[in-house]
Each structure stands twice: as structure tokens, then as C-alpha cells.
């Protein structure tokens with residue numbers, strides 16, 4: 001289970017301070033895919049970096065599978081798998097070496113790691129290039145290695161930050177199948193993506209983050225009823241229009257008003 005407890009993070013001090021995350025609390029149960037959605041600059045990556053133990057919260061905490069990130073960041077790292085568009089691979093390693101390297105890093109015994117690497121290579125279609133250097137892999141092949149790498153240590157929690165960035169339709173489809181698989185394996189998943197239509201289909205629940213604050217939370221049906229909008233795209237446009245006032249939006253339908 002992933003639990004964020006009143007997480008806050010500011011950068012800088014005084015009037016110039018950026019309050020990137022302002023009191024974020026949420027819970028993701030095993031087997032649940034939670035879409036943490038928000039426009040650019042909403043605070044998603046900052047929140048994920050705190051959950052991962054890469055950035056110290058100004059206040060608050062995140063608890064992964066019962067372990068507090070502020071008290072025990074190294075134990076938390078063992079319990080989380082990260083897939084990120086910006087995570088590169090070591091170019092001089094092969095995919096097989098990459099999987100073994102990460103297994104080692106997380107303390108997976110080497111005989112288990114060998115069998116697991118072969119199993120994941122099969123599942124993610126890496127077999128044909130398992131012993132080629134990562135430097136020569138395409139974006140799609142690199143992403144497949146990244147997906148396999150993230151689950152080598154079988155973490156109960158998964159964070160996916162823009163996992164489809166730069167991928168074609170087939171690559172995108174593969175990522176969403178991976179998400180479905182993670183749910184079937186009862187992992188707790190947080191997914192951040194700007195692919196709103198896909199997120200609508202694949203996430204069980206959503207948190208709409210704007211300027212560091214969770215503005216709406218719930219299933220798609222709950223969000224639709226809270227916002228009066230049909231799609232996540234329309235909900236996003238409303239959030240942005242609130243700030244910038246430059247978009248002319250049709251008024252939300254009033255309850256009971258003639259249509």
C-alpha cells in the first residue's frame with residue numbers, strides 16, 4: 001500500500017519560494033491503479049520524488065508497505081519500482097547485464113535473478129537483443145528494458161512517471177498492458193501521464209493535482225459528478241482556465257437546467 005500523509009515541499013524561501021506540493025494526502029491499495037494527474041507544473045514529479053526518497057519533504061511523510069520514507073528511505077527504495085520516461089539505461093551494459101545489475105542492487109539472489117531475467121526477457125520481448133549494448137537500442141526497446149528492470153525485485157509498489165513519453169502506439173499499448181498486469185499482481189500503482197484518454201480507461205481512481213493541491217479525487221464517475229465535466233481533458237481545461245482566464249469555456253450545465 002502507498003500512503004501519502006500531508007506531504008509538502010517548497011523550493012526556496014520568502015516571497016520567491018515555489019510551493020510545489022502543498023499538503024498532499026492519498027492512499028493507494030494493493031491491486032489499485034491511481035492516476036495522479038495534473039497539468040504541467042502541478043507537482044506530480046516532486047511528489048513522486050519524495051515518495052521515492054530522492055527528495056526530502058518540507059513536512060509530511062509517505063509510507064510504503066508500512067515503511068516510512070522519512071525514517072527509512074533505503075528500505076522504501078526496495079519496496080518501489082520506478083518507470084520513468086527520463087530514466088536512461090547504462091549504454092555500455094546489455095539488457096541482460098542491466099537486469100542483473102538492478103537485481104544485485106536490490107539484493108535479489110543471483111540464481112533467482114538469472115531465472116527472473118529470462119522470464120522477464122520473454123515477457124517483454126527482449127530475447128532477440130538481450131546481449132546487445134543498450135546504446136544501440138531504439139526508444140521502444142529501451143522502454144521495454146526499463147519496464148523489465150523496474151520489476152526485477154518484485155516491489156509491492158510501482159510509480160510510473162510519464163511511461164509512454166516518446167513511444168509509438170504499439171509501445172504505448174505495451175505500457176498499458178504492463179499496468180494491467182501490475183494490477184493483476186496486486187501491486188499498488190501510481191501512474192502519472194498526460195495521455196488522458198488512456199488513463200481514463202486504465203486507472204481505477206484519480207487525483208487531480210493543481211498547483212500542488214489535490215483538487216478532486218475519485219473514480220471517473222465521481223469526478224464527472226463533482227466537476228460536471230465528462231472527460232479528464234475538460235476537467236484539466238477548467239483547472240487551467242481558473243488560473244489563466246484566457247480560455248473562454250462554455251458554462252458547466254446547471255443541475256435541472258434545460259439543455
Ligand SMILES: Nc1ncnc2c1ncn2[C@@H]1O[C@H](COP(=O)(O)OP(=O)(O)OP(=O)(O)O)[C@@H](O)[C@H]1O
Pocket residue numbers: 011018019020038039040041042043044045046047
Ligand atoms: N528543484 C527545483 N527547484 C525549484 N523549483 C522546482 C524544482 N523542482 C520543481 N520545481 C517547481 O515545482 C513546481 C512543480 O514541478 P513538478 O516538476 O513537480 O511538476 P509536474 O506536475 O511534474 O509537471 P510536468 O507535468 O510538467 O512534468 C514547478 O513550478 C517547478 O518549476
